[in-house]
Amino acid sequence: xxxxxxxxxxxxxxxxxxxLTGCSSSSSSDSPGSAGSSGSPGASQSAGSAATDSISxxxxxxxxxxxxAVHQVHLGDQLQLTVTSDKPDExxxxxxxxxxxxxxxxxxxxxxxxxxxxxxxxETHKSNLQLLQIExx
Ligand SMILES: [Cu+2]
Numbered sequence: 001x002x003x004x005x006x007x008x009x010x011x012x013x014x015x016x017x018x019x020l021t022g023c024s025s026s027s028s029s030d031s032p033g034s035a036g037s038s039g040s041p042g043a044s045q046s047a048g049s050a051a052t053d054s055i056s057x058x059x060x061x062x063x064x065x066x067x068x069a070v071h072q073v074h075l076g077d078q079l080q081l082t083v084t085s086d087k088p089d090e091x092x093x094x095x096x097x098x099x100x101x102x103x104x105x106x107x108x109x110x111x112x113x114x115x116x117x118x119x120x121x122x123e124t125h126k127s128n129l130q131l132l133q134i135e136x137x
Contacts, residue, residue: 052078053114056107057131059085059124070133073114079134081122082109089127093134095120 053073058065073079083091089102093110095118100108102124114136122131 050076050078052080054080054082055132056082057084059083059087059089059127059129059131061086062127062129064129064131068130068132070119070135073134073136075114075117075136077114078111079114080109080111081132082107083124083131084108085124085127087127090125091122091131092125093120093122 051074053071055071081091081093083100083102084105084107085091085102086104087102088104090099091102091108091110092099093112095116096112098110098112100110102108114134117136119133119135121133123129124131
């Protein structure tokens with residue numbers, strides 16, 4: 001029950017973040033990060049079916065924010081991982097084997113259906129940072 005509350009709070013936060021960043025369009029918003037409002041620990045759990053879990057990560061000076069964590073994703077959800085790096089890099093979601101090129105200051109998004117259960121790493125290849133892990137179940 002307490003758990004339910006947490007989950008919906010996280011979902012609400014995720015939604016708020018989504019609304020703020022307008023994430024599906026890569027237009028105009030060229031200021032990454034800001035505000036420090038994101039980063040509820042272990043966020044992005046969604047109740048209900050086939051929700052979208054959106055996670056945004058910023059890499060600056062080799063530092064990742066929010067700090068790497070394990071994100072729980074419901075099997076069958078749509079997962080959206082957005083990364084903004086201050087250097088050219090490559091982000092790779094293991095298990096699903098999805099890769100994107102990152103250009104400095106430009107958000108790159110990987111969008112997959114979370115249909116493979118397990119724990120997978122999301123990392124960068126050039127800077128070799130582990131950005132987060134997803135746990136799909
Ligand atoms: Cu990799």
